[in-house]
Amino acid sequence: MIVHKKLTNGFEYIEVKNEAAEAKVALQGAHLFHYARAGEEPILWLSEASDFEAGKAIRGGVPVCWPWFGFNEDKTLPQHGFARTSSWEFVGSDEVDAKTTVLTLRLTHDEKTLQIWHYKFLLELKITISDKLSMELKTTNLDDKSFKISQALHTYFSVSHISEVAIKGLGKKPYLDALTWKKEIQNGDITFNQEVDRVYQEVDGEIVLSDKNRTLHIKNDGSSSVVVWNPWIEKTLRMSGMKPNAYESMVCIESANAFEDARVLQPREVHILRAIID
Numbered sequence: 210m211i212v213h214k215k216l217t218n219g220f221e222y223i224e225v226k227n228e229a230a231e232a233k234v235a236l237q238g239a240h241l242f243h244y245a246r247a248g249e250e251p252i253l254w255l256s257e258a259s260d261f262e263a264g265k266a267i268r269g270g271v272p273v274c275w276p277w278f279g280f281n282e283d284k285t286l287p288q289h290g291f292a293r294t295s296s297w298e299f300v301g302s303d304e305v306d307a308k309t310t311v312l313t314l315r316l317t318h319d320e321k322t323l324q325i326w327h328y329k330f331l332l333e334l335k336i337t338i339s340d341k342l343s344m345e346l347k348t349t350n351l352d353d354k355s356f357k358i359s360q361a362l363h364t365y366f367s368v369s370h371i372s373e374v375a376i377k378g379l380g381k382k383p384y385l386d387a388l389t390w391k392k393e394i395q396n397g398d399i400t401f402n403q404e405v406d407r408v409y410q411e412v413d414g415e416i417v418l419s420d421k422n423r424t425l426h427i428k429n430d431g432s433s434s435v436v437v438w439n440p441w442i443e444k445t446l447r448m449s450g451m452k453p454n455a456y457e458s459m460v461c462i463e464s465a466n467a468f469e470d471a472r473v474l475q476p477r478e479v480h481i482l483r484a485i486i487d
C-alpha cells in the first residue's frame with residue numbers, strides 16, 4: 210500500500226506499508242522519517258519536537274546531506290547542503306512483491322540551486338522498504354565541468370538508551386575528531402559517556418550497532434567514511450527540534466563521503482552511495 214499524504218500546512222509525504230515493513234518519506238528532502246519492520250519498534254529515531262515545515266530539516270530519520278557535508282567554505286550557506294530542505298520530485302513506486310516496495314525521488318538543478326552551487330546535476334534517491342532498509346543515492350554530473358561533492362545519508366537510529374549502545378566494526382580505523390579537529394585511531398568499540406562527533410575514514414567493512422535488545426548491521430558501498438555522532442547534554446540544548454533528553458534515545462551512524470572521502474565527478478560521471486541496514 211502506498212498513500213500520498215498532506216498535512217494541513219501543505220507538508221507532503223508518502224506512506225508505505227507492505228507485509229515486511231512500513232515507512233514514511235517526505236517530499237521535502239526525500240527525507241525518510243519512519244521505518245519499522247512489521248510488528249517491531251521503529252529502527253529510525255524521530256524527534257518528538259521535530260518541525261514538519263517547508264524550509265526546515267526534519268530532526269531524525271535520514272536527512273540527505275548533499276552536495277556538501279558539514280559546513281561549506283562559504284559559512285553563510287546551510288550546513289549539510291540544500292538537498293534536505295529542497296522539494297524533490299516523486300518519480301514513482303514499485304511494489305516488487307508483497308514484502309518489498311521501492312520508492313524513487315529526484316532533485317535537479319534550478320535557478321535557486323545554481324545561485325548557491327554553480328553546477329547542473331541530477332540526484333536520485335531509491336529507497337527499498339522491506340525487512341531490510343536499502344538506500345541508494347545517485348549523483349550524475351550534468352554539467353560540462355567537473356564538480357566535487359561530499360555527502361551523507363545521515364541516519365538517526367533509535368536506541369533503548371545511549372548508555373546501552375556499542376558500535377562495532379570501526380576498531381583501529383583513523384578518525385577526525387570534529388570536537389578537537391585532531392586525527393585519532395579508534396581503540397575497540399565505540400561507547401558513549403560524552404559528546405561524540407567523529408568522521409571515520411578507510412572504512413571497508415560492516416558496522417554493527419549493538420543495543421540492549423537489538424543488533425543492527427550497516428553495510429555501505431561507494432563510501433569509505435562513516436560519521437558517528439551523539440550531541441550529549443549541552444549541544445542538545447542548543448539544537449533545533451530536540452527535547453532536552455533527546456540525546457539519550459538516539460545515535461547517528463552516517464554513511465558518508467566526507468572530508469578526505471569527498472568525490473570529484475567529471476561531466477556525465479555518476480557516483481552511487483549505498484547503505485543497507487538490517
Ligand code: BG6
Nearest residue numbers: 288289363387406436438448463
Ligand atoms: C552531524 C555533525 O553530521 O550532524 C554534527 O557531525 C552536527 O556536528 C549534526 O551537529 C547535526 O547537524 P544539523 O545541521 O542537522 O543540526
